[in-house]
Amino acid sequence: MPSLHASPLAPDGTSVPSNPSAQLGSAAALASGTRLGSASLSTSTTHCFHCGQPLGRDVTPLVADIGGQRRTFCCGGCQALAQTLYSAGFGHLYSDVTRFARPIDAQARREAEPVWAAYDTPELRNQFVRELGDGRAEITLAPENIRCAACAWLIEQHLGQLDGVESAVANVATRRVVVRWQENKQGVAGLLSTLADIGYQAWPFEVSRGDQHDRRERRGLLMRMAVAMLGMMQVMMYAWPLYTHEATIDPGQLQLMRWASFALTIPVVLYSASPIFAGAWRSLRQRHMGMDVPVAIGVLAGFFASAVATVRGVGEVYFDSVTMFVAFLLLARYLELRVRQASRSGAEMLARQLPATCERLVETSGVGERIPVARLNAGDRIRVKAGEIMPADGVVVAGVSEIDESMLTGEARPVKRAIGDTVLAGCFNAASPLEVSVRRIGAQTRLAEIVAVLDRALADKPRLAQLADRVAGWFVATLLILAAITGLVWAIWIDPSRALLVTVAVLVVSCPCALSLATPAALAAAGAALSRRGVLLTRAHTLEALSGVTDIMLDKTGTLTEGRFALVSTEIAGNLDAPTCQSLAAAMERGGEHPIARALVEAAADHAERLVAELHNTPGQGLQANVDGRLMRLGRREFVAELAPAAADIRRSGDRFPGATEVWLGDANGPLACFQLADVERPQTAELLASLTRLGVRCHLVSGDQPAAVRWWADRFGIETAVGAVTPEGKRDYVANLQQQGAVVLAVGDGINDAPVLAQAQVSIAIGSGAPLAQAGADAVLTHGGVGEIANAIAVARKTRRVVRQNLGWAFFYNVVAIPLAATGLVTAWMAGIGMSVSSLLVVGNAWRLLRAAAAPARES
Incomplete structure (x- = not known):
């Protein structure tokens, strides 16, 4: 994924408007030569009509009739291109309306200039500018609308004329421009401003270290594979006549073809196969039989035996088998590399979401400055x-907007954020401007915590992967012994002339790669799929443990419910209707920070402005105020009753919501309404419980709330087993009792007061809105309130277990069948190379399916 700095957004997240004509101009940059975009240049004899370059005094210009007018050109290329465009009917592209490379409009420039200046600050120069020594520097720029070779030529020409610029190289394929210049003569802002003069809005482009490593690894492997493929095709051209018409070919010609094959195989062995030899050498130095050892032995044995036969002019050559084997092996490894890189956790992708600059408001004047x-x-x-993009965690102090938090929480829909709400670094402001008070920056942000959690998970190695590595090591050692025995048997008793070829086939046909890749490829793909949905795995064993879950212990508050007050019932006790009573209560509570106050304000359907005066708060009792000229009280029943002694014995007539908090509203004439405020279930709670039932997982609701309230909620949720008034230690004992009965327990909580039970369970998930992620002791963290993903995680874990079993089963079956066939001489070396490569590809491709985790879990075993 390219960096944010390469996208249509500026590095600070600003979507800077561009001149439409400039955007259209670059799209057809065959005619993008003009640099100043003024109509006068069209007829000027001092500048080239096409490219706009000034005609020097020592240059003899070319003149041609274009569109019925006399035009001047700096060279034959510009003249030919202009004539071609006019003859093809594209002469309108030179008109002043659609003139290419015109400067960006004034408004866009005013917005961009402070950002350009920020890139010359020490902090950002260190991030984007590479020092070359001797006062020279290099930077990679990303123009937004570079589209063809003419765009690249124009950019190179224009930047090359700047004072101090040594070189400017524009790459159309990558849409990058690499500039080298003398630092004392030019700044980054000057380069960006110059590109804006010709209509290209550009920003510094930073490739992360991880991206650089990935690109180098892919490029190196791709080059080696290309050399091996070319060598294989050329060698097969010489090998085919030997297979089909060897008896009719002159011996001298046969020897010549062998030498040609030898010469073509040398770069394949020395260059293409070098990673195989390096891996084998590392394994031998560490006294570990890695998967590269038999492969390297097979390649070297086949090559040197063929080389000896070529020099002596007697014997069989296997250059075709060697080159084919190396080519197909590298193809399999290249595809495996792409899967591995695609299924990484995405920690670097998250980290790159932070912008480079932001607008800070000066306290005294409120004026913004770009820093x-x-x-x-x-x-x-x-x-x-x-x-x-939000540059830091903070609290909204002005404005209302919608924030896209999908990169952090997996929630695709933007969420509303208003004054008092928290916003997180890395999230996208989708609607309106916000003023934010910064709370946490850098390593303290929630984004940094998520990255740390993902890095911690990647540092661990699952038990299944460790076991697979040990099995692969023993497998390689056994394979070497079998190959040696096979070679001796063929050399002594069967056919000495085929002994080497059969031995090489045995070494090559085996697939320790499939054994070693079966588990880690599946686990990596599943982990990446879950992280994209907001489930971060923080321990290596999490997927393995989730796949075997039989029971799940759920907390109520904050897990199945949202852990906040909401108005669940309004009982009328006076002569006003429910909406009016709610509006009066909201007017009295407006501006309050208490959870009850927020609940009443949110519940009011009528937010009409009411005159509230003489507001007085009695701690522990409630509020008294004059609302629209009417003395009213809001709070406890006794407190409200004091305002109307004649109606002091006020009582409720309706049913009480279990665990609800009652808030009364009344005036001098008596009670007006009774509000019941209680916790509310999460939107995905029903979906979670239904999915767990389909998965065959038994649910246990264990809470510290009163037993009656817990039982009411359990009946509402359809949970049979429910226990209330349980302490954190009691929850731990409850889980321990289940484990003694053979259950594999998943515990879900908020990660703070549920710490004992999260530690006791075989696997645990913490709701990310609870404890800070870096301190959460759970095995996985749900970064949002979509608890339905808990069941999805179990389903994905079971699917992963099934894929791992399929991969291991296939690897075992393939080796059991292929090795005996190779040992009996039925499989040649080139067939073995193809078989081994296909086996690895099947394993990796099967694991790749996990990247597309199902949105809704189905019943799986």
Whole structure:
């Protein structure tokens, strides 16, 4: 995935508007030569009509009739291109309306200039500019609308004329421009401004270290594979006549073809197969039989035996088998590498979401200044415009907007954020500008915590993967013994001339790669799929444990419910209707930070402005205020009753919601309404419980709330087993009792007061809104409130277990069948190479399916 700096968004997340004509201009940059975009240049004799370059005094210009007018050109290329465009009917592209490479509009430039200047600050120069020594520097720029070779030529020409610029190389394929210049003569802002002068909005592009390593690894393997493929095809051209018409070919010609095959095989062995030899050498130095050992022995044995036969002019040559084997093996490894890189946790992708700059508001004047994010401090006030990325964690202090938090939580729909709400670094502001008070920056942000959790999970190696590695090691050792025995048997008793070829086939046909890849490829793919859905695996054993879950212990508050007050019932006791009573209560509570206050304000359907005066708070009792000229009280029953002594004995007539908190509203005439506030279930609770039932997992609701309330909630959820008034230690004992009965328990909680039970269970999931992720002791963290993903995680874990079993079963079956066939001489070396490569590809391809985890879990065994 390219960096954010390469996208249509600026590195600070700003979507800077571009001149439409400039965008259209670059799209057809066959005519993009003009640099200044003024109509006067069209008829000027001092500048080239096509490219706009000034005509020097020592240059003899070319003149041609274009569109019925006399035009001047700097060279034959510009003249020919202009004539071609006009003859093809594209002369309108030179008109002033659609003139290419015109500067960006003034408004876009004013917005971009502070950002350009920020890139010359020390913090951002260190991030994007590479020092070359002797006062020279290099930077990679990403123009937004570079589309063809003419665009690249124009950019190179324009940047090359700047003072101090030594070189500018534009690559159309990657849409990158690499510039080298003298630092004392030019700045980054000058380069960006110059590109804007010709209509290209550009930003510094930073390739992360991980991306650089991945690209080098892919490029190196791809080059080696290309050499091996070419060598294989060329060698097969010489090998085919030997197989089909050897008896009719002159001996001298046969020897010549052998020498040609030998010469073509040398680069394949020395260059293409070098990673195989390096891996085998590392294994031998560490006294470990890795999968590269038999492969390297087979390649070397086949090559040197063929080389000896070629030099002596007597014997069989196997250059075709050697090159084919190396080519197909590298193909399998290349595809495996792409899967491995695609299924990584995404930690670097998350980390790159932070912008490079942000707009900080000056405290005294409120004026915004563009600064590097590295200069932010807790307590700073920043403005985040629509289309920008949040640079830090903070609290909204002005504005209302919708925030896309999908990169952190997996929730695809934007969520509303208003004054008092928390916003997180790395999230996208999708709607309106916000002013945010910074709370946490850098390594303290939630984004950094997620990255740390993912890195911790990647550092561990699952038990299944460790077991597979040990099995593969023993397998390789056994294989070497079998190959040696096979070679001796063929050399002594069967056919000495085929002994080497059969031995090489035995070494090559085996597939320790499939054994070693079977487990880690599946686990990596499943982990990546779950992380994209907001389930972060923090321990290596999590998937293995989840696949065997038989019982799940759920907490109520904060897990099945949202852990916040909500209005669940309004009972009318006076002459006003429910909406009016709710509006009066909301007016009295507006601005309050208590959970009850927020619940009443959120529940009010009528938010009409009411005159609230003489507001007085009696701690532990409630509020008294004059609302629209009417003295009212809101709070406990006794407190409200004091305002109307004649109606002091106020009672409720309806049913009480279990565990609900009652809030009364009344005036001097008596009670008006009774509000019941209680916890509410999460939107996905029903989906979670239904999915767990389909998966055959037994649910246990264990909570510290009163038994009656817990039983009411259990009946509502359809959970048979429910226990209330349980302490954290009691929850741990409950899980231990289940484990003694043979159950594999998954515990779900908020990660703080449920720490004992999370530690006791075989596997645990913490709701991410609870404890800070870096401190959560759970085996997995759900980064959002979509508890339905808990059942999905179990389903994916079971599917992963099934895929691992399929991979191991296939690897075992393949080796059991293929090795005896090779030992009996029925499988040649080139067939063995194809078989081994296909076996590895099947294993990796099967694991790749896990990257597309099912949205809804089905019943799986």
